[in-house]
Amino acid sequence: MFSKETYVSRRAELRKLVKSGIVILFGNNDSPVNYPSNSYYPFRQDSSFLYYFGLNRDGLVGVIDIDEGTETLVGNDIDIEDIVWFGSVNSVKDMAESVGVANTAPMKSLQIICNNALKQKRPIHFLPPYRYDTKLQIFDLLGIHPNQQKEAASLELIKAVVKMRSTKEPQEIAEIEDACSIGYKMHTTAMRLTKPGFTEKFIGGQVDGTAHSYGAMVSFATIFTQHGEIMHGTPSWDVLESGRLALCDSGAENRNNYCSDNTRTYPVNGKFTQRQREIYSIVEACHDYVLDVAKPGVKWYDVHMAVCRLMTDKLKEIGLMKGDTEEAVRAGAHAMFLPHGLGHMMGMDVHDMEGLGQNYVGFDDEIQPSTQFGTNCLRMGRRLEKGFVVTDEPGIYFIPALIDDWKSQGLHKDFINYEMLETYKDFGGIRIEDDLLITDDGCRFLGTERIPYHPDDVEEFMRNN
Amino acid sequence: MFSKETYVSRRAELRKLVKSGIVILFGNNDSPVNYPSNSYYPFRQDSSFLYYFGLNRDGLVGVIDIDEGTETLVGNDIDIEDIVWFGSVNSVKDMAESVGVANTAPMKSLQIICNNALKQKRPIHFLPPYRYDTKLQIFDLLGIHPNQQKEAASLELIKAVVKMRSTKEPQEIAEIEDACSIGYKMHTTAMRLTKPGFTEKFIGGQVDGTAHSYGAMVSFATIFTQHGEIMHGTPSWDVLESGRLALCDSGAENRNNYCSDNTRTYPVNGKFTQRQREIYSIVEACHDYVLDVAKPGVKWYDVHMAVCRLMTDKLKEIGLMKGDTEEAVRAGAHAMFLPHGLGHMMGMDVHDMEGLGQNYVGFDDEIQPSTQFGTNCLRMGRRLEKGFVVTDEPGIYFIPALIDDWKSQGLHKDFINYEMLETYKDFGGIRIEDDLLITDDGCRFLGTERIPYHPDDVEEFMRNN
Numbered sequence: 001m002f003s004k005e006t007y008v009s010r011r012a013e014l015r016k017l018v019k020s021g022i023v024i025l026f027g028n029n030d031s032p033v034n035y036p037s038n039s040y041y042p043f044r045q046d047s048s049f050l051y052y053f054g055l056n057r058d059g060l061v062g063v064i065d066i067d068e069g070t071e072t073l074v075g076n077d078i079d080i081e082d083i084v085w086f087g088s089v090n091s092v093k094d095m096a097e098s099v100g101v102a103n104t105a106p107m108k109s110l111q112i113i114c115n116n117a118l119k120q121k122r123p124i125h126f127l128p129p130y131r132y133d134t135k136l137q138i139f140d141l142l143g144i145h146p147n148q149q150k151e152a153a154s155l156e157l158i159k160a161v162v163k164m165r166s167t168k169e170p171q172e173i174a175e176i177e178d179a180c181s182i183g184y185k186m187h188t189t190a191m192r193l194t195k196p197g198f199t200e201k202f203i204g205g206q207v208d209g210t211a212h213s214y215g216a217m218v219s220f221a222t223i224f225t226q227h228g229e230i231m232h233g234t235p236s237w238d239v240l241e242s243g244r245l246a247l248c249d250s251g252a253e254n255r256n257n258y259c260s261d262n263t264r265t266y267p268v269n270g271k272f273t274q275r276q277r278e279i280y281s282i283v284e285a286c287h288d289y290v291l292d293v294a295k296p297g298v299k300w301y302d303v304h305m306a307v308c309r310l311m312t313d314k315l316k317e318i319g320l321m322k323g324d325t326e327e328a329v330r331a332g333a334h335a336m337f338l339p340h341g342l343g344h345m346m347g348m349d350v351h352d353m354e355g356l357g358q359n360y361v362g363f364d365d366e367i368q369p370s371t372q373f374g375t376n377c378l379r380m381g382r383r384l385e386k387g388f389v390v391t392d393e394p395g396i397y398f399i400p401a402l403i404d405d406w407k408s409q410g411l412h413k414d415f416i417n418y419e420m421l422e423t424y425k426d427f428g429g430i431r432i433e434d435d436l437l438i439t440d441d442g443c444r445f446l447g448t449e450r451i452p453y454h455p456d457d458v459e460e461f462m463r464n465n
Numbered sequence: 466m467f468s469k470e471t472y473v474s475r476r477a478e479l480r481k482l483v484k485s486g487i488v489i490l491f492g493n494n495d496s497p498v499n500y501p502s503n504s505y506y507p508f509r510q511d512s513s514f515l516y517y518f519g520l521n522r523d524g525l526v527g528v529i530d531i532d533e534g535t536e537t538l539v540g541n542d543i544d545i546e547d548i549v550w551f552g553s554v555n556s557v558k559d560m561a562e563s564v565g566v567a568n569t570a571p572m573k574s575l576q577i578i579c580n581n582a583l584k585q586k587r588p589i590h591f592l593p594p595y596r597y598d599t600k601l602q603i604f605d606l607l608g609i610h611p612n613q614q615k616e617a618a619s620l621e622l623i624k625a626v627v628k629m630r631s632t633k634e635p636q637e638i639a640e641i642e643d644a645c646s647i648g649y650k651m652h653t654t655a656m657r658l659t660k661p662g663f664t665e666k667f668i669g670g671q672v673d674g675t676a677h678s679y680g681a682m683v684s685f686a687t688i689f690t691q692h693g694e695i696m697h698g699t700p701s702w703d704v705l706e707s708g709r710l711a712l713c714d715s716g717a718e719n720r721n722n723y724c725s726d727n728t729r730t731y732p733v734n735g736k737f738t739q740r741q742r743e744i745y746s747i748v749e750a751c752h753d754y755v756l757d758v759a760k761p762g763v764k765w766y767d768v769h770m771a772v773c774r775l776m777t778d779k780l781k782e783i784g785l786m787k788g789d790t791e792e793a794v795r796a797g798a799h800a801m802f803l804p805h806g807l808g809h810m811m812g813m814d815v816h817d818m819e820g821l822g823q824n825y826v827g828f829d830d831e832i833q834p835s836t837q838f839g840t841n842c843l844r845m846g847r848r849l850e851k852g853f854v855v856t857d858e859p860g861i862y863f864i865p866a867l868i869d870d871w872k873s874q875g876l877h878k879d880f881i882n883y884e885m886l887e888t889y890k891d892f893g894g895i896r897i898e899d900d901l902l903i904t905d906d907g908c909r910f911l912g913t914e915r916i917p918y919h920p921d922d923v924e925e926f927m928r929n930n
Contacts, residue, residue: 028499031496031498031506032595032596033496033509034493034509034511034512034595034813034814034820035595035814035816035818035819035820036595036819036820037816037819038685038814038815038816038819040682040683040684040685040686041496041506042686044498044499046499047499080866080867080870081838083864083866083867084695084696084804084864084866084867085695085696085697086695086696086697086698087692087695087698088866130497130499130500130501131497131597132596132597132598132600132601133597135597135601136597136600136601136611146601201677201678201679202678202679203678204677204678205674205675205676205677205678205679206674206677206678207674208673208674208677209670209671209672209673209674209675209677209678210670210674211670212666212669212670212671212673212674213666213667213668213669213670213671213674214666214667214670217505218505219505220503220505221505221507227552230549230550230551230552231549231550231551232550232551233551233552237720255702339549348499349499349500349503350503351500351502351503353500354500354501354502354503355499355500355501373546399548399549401545401548401549401553402545402548402549405545
C-alpha cells in the first residue's frame with residue numbers, strides 16, 4: 001500500500017479526466033469454491049479499486065461523486081462473531097481515513113446512491129465487470145442485465161483508467177521489481193528441481209509454493225510442461241523424461257499485488273540436443289532483438305512484425321520455412337510457429353487492464369487489432385511510452401494438431417516445409433519471456449537478478465544446482 | 466475418476482430417490498480473478514456433479530429426465546484455436562460415453578430443455594447454487610432471481626444427494642486416505658520448517674506448495690498462525706517467535722477431489738512450556754476421548770456436549786473455570802474456550818455438502834441445530850452411521866476480544882475465572898484435529914501415517930527434523 005497522498009491525488013486526477021457524474025468502483029468479494037463459505041480461492045482485490053482506493057479487503061465499494069466533489073467508501077463493519085473467526089480488522093471508517101476518503105456508508109446505502117443518481121439522470125460510470133457477483137450487484141442496483149453490462153460500462157472511465165494505469169509510477173516499478181525477485185526464486189526453484197523422474201505436477205506445485213511463501217500468490221496459473229507447444233499447458237501427472245524440454249511460464253504477484261511474468265525453457269536432463277539448441281537460439285535472438293529496438297514512440301505492432309520476420313529468416317536458414325520473408329509474414333505463415341503475440345502490458349494485472357477491453361488498452365485510433373490467425377492474439381499494438389511495462393516473449397512451437405490442420409488444407413505450402421516439419425512433431429515448444437520497462441530513450445529488463453537463459457548459462461546452472 | 470458403472474448406478478439410485486421430474490446438475494466453470502480470462506484460481510468442479518457424472522472439466526451440465534428415463538451431458542466442443550492454447554481434450558460425446566451417459570447436447574439446448582419442462586409444468590430439480598455464474602445461469606434459464614434460488618432449490622434432490630453422499634463407499638474412503646497421506650506431507654513439512662525467524666507466510670506457502678505438488682490443491686485456505694485463537698487465521702508476514710505456539714490447520718484435496726483436514730499445534734522453538742503443555746493436554750484428552758465413544762447410533766451432538774463437559778472439568782482443575790460442570794455447559798460458558806463445534810462431515814467438500822444446507826446434512830427431525838453461541842457452530846448433530854467421515858477437532862482458545870466482551874457484560878462470571886483468564890490473553894490457541902471414519906462398531910482415524918500429536922512425540926519430531 002502506498003501513501004495516503006498517492007490515492008488522494010490519483011482520485012483527483014481521475015475526477016479531472018472523467019469530468020462529471022458518479023464513479024462507482026466495485027471492490028471484489030471472496031470467491032466461493034465448492035460451497036458458499038469455502039473461499040480457499042485466495043482473495044484478490046480488483047486492480048482498479050486497488051489503484052484508486054488501495055484497500056485490500058472484500059466487501060468494499062468506492063464512490064466518487066464528481067459533481068458534488070465527494071468521495072465515499074461503502075462497506076459494512078464486522079461484529080464479535082466475525083472477530084472470533086477472522087480476527088480484528090480495521091473499521092470502514094479507519095480504512096477510509098487511511099486512504100484519505102472523507103465519507104463512509106453501509107452497503108445498503110449503495111442502492112439509495114444509485115436510485116438518486118438515476119432519478120437525477122446523472123451519468124453513473126462503472127468499469128466492465130468480470131466477476132459474476134459484481135454483475136449481479138450491478139443488475140440489482142441499476143437494472144442492467146449482465147449481458148448488456150460490457151456495453152453499458154463507461155467509456156470515459158475506461159479511457160481515464162487506462163491512461164493513468166498504463167504509465168507506471170516509480171513506486172509501481174519498484175513493486176514490479178519486487179515481484180520479479182520472487183519470480184526469480186520461482187524459476188530457479190523449478191530449474192533446480194527439474195530432473196527425469198519427477199512429475200510436472202510436483203515441480204509446478206513447488207513453484208506455486210515459492211510464490212505463496214514470498215508473495216501474495218501466483219500472477220496466473222503456473223505453466224510447467226514438457227508440452228511447451230500447448231500455450232497454456234497446466235502441469236500434468238506426466239513424468240519428466242530425459243531428452244525432452246521443460247517449459248516454465250510463471251510469475252508472482254507480490255504483497256502489493258504487482259506482477260511478474262517470465263518464461264524459461266530448458267532440457268529435462270540439463271543438456272540441450274543439437275536440434276533443441278538450434279531452435280532455442282532462434283527464439284533467443286528474437287527475444288534479445290527486442291531490447292535493441294523497443295523505445296518510446298515505436299509501435300509495438302512494428303516490433304512484433306519485425307520479430308516475425310527475423311524468426312522467418314532464421315527458420316528459412318534451417319529449412320523449416322522457405323520463400324520470400326516479407327510475403328510469408330504478410331500472409332501469416334509464421335503463425336504456424338508463433339501463433340501468439342510478442343507481448344502484453346503488465347502491472348497489477350499480468351495482462352494489465354485486460355478486463356477493461358484490449359482495444360482500449362493495447363490499441364488506439366492509429367493502430368487497430370489484426371484479425372489474422374496469430375497476430376489476432378497480439379494484445380498490444382500501440383506506440384510505446386516511457387513508463388510502460390510490456391512482456392517480451394517470442395516462442396517457437398510445433399503443434400501437431402495445427403500442422404495436420406494446415407497441411408490438410410494446403411495452407412501456406414509455399415512458405416512452410418511440411419515434409420521437414422513432420423519430423424518436429426515430437427519437439428514441443430520453446431518460449432523465452434522477460435518483462436521490459438520502457439525508459440527515456442530505450443528499455444531495460446526488470447528484475448535485479450536475471451533468470452539464466454543463454455543456453456550455456458542454463459546448462460551451467462543446471463549442472464551446478 | 467471411478468468406473469463407468471459407479472456413475473451409472475449412482476444416477477440410477479438418484480432417479481429412484483427423486484422419483485419424477487428433471488434433475489439438472491450444474492458443473493462449475495472457470496473462476497475469473499482480476500479479468501475475465503485470468504483463471505489463476507484453479508478449476509474446481511462441483512462435488513455433486515463429480516459424484517454423479519465424474520467429469521472434471523468446466524462448461525458441463527448434467528440433465529437427468531427421470532420421467533423419460535434419459536440422461537444428457539450438455540456442453541460445447543472446442544475448436545482448433547482452443548487446442549493451440551489449451552491442448553486437445555476429449556469431445557463431449559467421448560466424455561459422456563466414459564461415464565455411461567447416452568446423449569449429448571450443446572449448451573444452447575439447455576434453454577430449450579428448460580422451456581419444454583416449464584411448459585409441461587414438470588418439476589425441475591436443482592441444488593442450491595453457490596457460485597454467481599450458476600446463479601445467473603439459473604436466472605436466465607428459469608427466471609428465478611438469485612435471492613430466491615436457495616428456496617426454489619429441490620428438497621427432494623437435496624435429501625437424495627445428502628443420503629447418498631453421507632455414506633462413503635470403500636473406493637471413496639481409499640481416496641480420503643490418499644488425501645490424508647498428502648496432508649501428512651503438508652503437516653510434516655510445516656513442522657520441519659517451523660523455527661524462530663521464518664514468517665508465517667513462508668511456512669504457509671510451503672504447505673500450499675506441498676499440496677499443489679502431490680494433489681489437486683488445498684482443501685481450504687491453509688491456516689498457519691501464531692494466533693491460533695483466531696479460528697480462520699491466514700498466514701501473516703509476522704515472524705515466528707520462540708516461546709509462542711504455531712497452529713497449522715490444513716488439508717489436501719487429492720487428484721480425485723477428496724479431502725483431508727488436520728490441525729496440529731506445536732511450539733515454535735520445539736519445546737512446550739509448562740503452561741502450554743497443561744492446556745495442550747486437555748485438548749489432547751478431548752481429542753482422544755472421541756475415539757472411545759464415536760460409533761454408529763451415537764448422536765454426534767452428544768459427543769460434542771460430552772467433550773465440552775470433559776473440557777470444563779479439566780479447566781476447573783487448573784482454575785480457569787469453576788462451579789457445576791453440567792450447569793456451566795448448559796449455560797454455554799465453555800464456549801469462551803471452545804466457540805466452535807467438535808467436527809463436521811468431510812468428503813469431496815471439506816465441510817461435506819455444506820452448500821446443500823447444514824440443516825439437511827448435519828441435522829434431522831430428531832436433532833435440530835442449537836442457537837447458543839458456540840454450539841451454533843456445530844455443523845453436525847445427528848446420529849452417526851457406518852461410512853460417515855467426520856472431523857474430531859476440539860480446541861482451547863484465549864480470545865482477547867471475547868474475554869473483554871464477556872467480562873464487560875459480566876457473562877458467566879460464576880463459571881469463568883476472569884482474573885486468571887486475564888493472564889492468558891497472550892497465550893493464543895490450541896487445536897488438534899483428525900479425520901474419523903465410523904466403522905461397524907466404532908471408529909478409526911484415517912491416514913496411514915499419523916502426524917505426531919502427543920506432546921513428547923511432537924518434541925521428538927521437531928528435535929530430529
